Amino acid sequence: MKVSEIIEKLDLKVYSGQKGLDREISGGYVSDLLSDVMGNAREGEVWITLQVHHNVMAIASLKDLAAVILVNNLEPQENTVRHSDDENIPVLGTNLSTFEIAGKLYQLFNQ
Amino acid sequence: MKLLFTxxxxxxxxxxxxxxxxxxVLKQLDIDGKTIKNIVIALYEAEVNVVAxxxxxxxxxxxxxxKITIWVSDEGPGIADIELAMQAGYSTASKEVREMGFGAGMGLPNMKKNTDELHIESEVGIGTKVKMVNYFS
Structure with a gap:
């Protein structure tokens, strides 16, 4: 499944990193603790979080994540957007809570 | 090859x-992906410790x-009890740092888990020196 497909199916907003919409997704990871993501997320996963600052992109890039989904209508900070565009890793958004969007993504993956 | 950052x-x-x-650099040298991942996790955590x-x-x-050997040295408050700091969940990070999602007490355990050798020397009020070694498979 590609990033563009989950955008369509989960009605996600695209904030940045449009060039990365073709990235292939291997799964998802949910955490707001950066060291947890650093230690345990795997390449190609979509990261669901409420953190909006620039270090989110540093981690997404170091871990080769497919995309980041910000929950609860949160918006990325300006330097997060810039870094996302540089790395071609999309930052996406939803008005849903972490619980709801994680549940929907999980369902998509296990259809 | 040597690299230096501040x-x-x-x-x-x-x-x-x-x-x-x-x-x-490691990708260019064609080092295997798993080893690169380990090194990147350990180094990132060490960097964040210095920043935080x-x-x-x-x-x-x-x-x-x-092999790759990484030294991360800082001038800072030092670590009073390294054994305690190595325990998962133990952190002295500020409220601001925690709000950013750091300071969960996972950094040093992540470094330990992802290196072949980890040596920490620290002097309170002076600073900390971390040496990490990873062998290429």
Missing amino acids: IQGGDFTRAGHPSSEVKK HAWKGTVSVEIEEN
Whole structure:
């Protein structure tokens, strides 16, 4: 499944990193603790979080994540957007809570 | 091959820069993906520790044929009890740092888990020196 497909199916907003919409997704990871993501997320996963600052992109890039989904209508900070565009890793958004969007993504993956 | 970076305490905007550069170099050298992932995790955590706790620091990297050695040295408050600091969940990070999602007490355990050798020397009020070694498979 590609990033563009989950955008369509989960009605996600695209904030940045449009060039990365073709990235292939291997799964998802949910955490707001950066060291947890650093230690345990795997390449190609979509990261669901409420953190909006620039270090989110540093981690997404170091871990080769497919995309980041910000929950609860949160918006990325300006330097997060810039870094996302540089790395071609999309930052996406939803008005849903972490619980709801994680549940929907999980369902998509296990259809 | 040797690489040298400086880190400014408190400057989270630059955290991850040395790890990102080291990752690029190791990819060019065709080091296996798993080893690169381990090194990047350990180095990123070490960088964040300097940014979150110390005043300033350096990252010095030496890449040899069979291994990579990374020294992260800082001028900072030091670690009073290294054994305690190594325990998962133990943290002295500030409220601001925790709100950013750091300071969960996972950094040093992550470094231990992802290196073949980890040595920490610290003097309270002076600073901390971390040496990490990973062997290439």
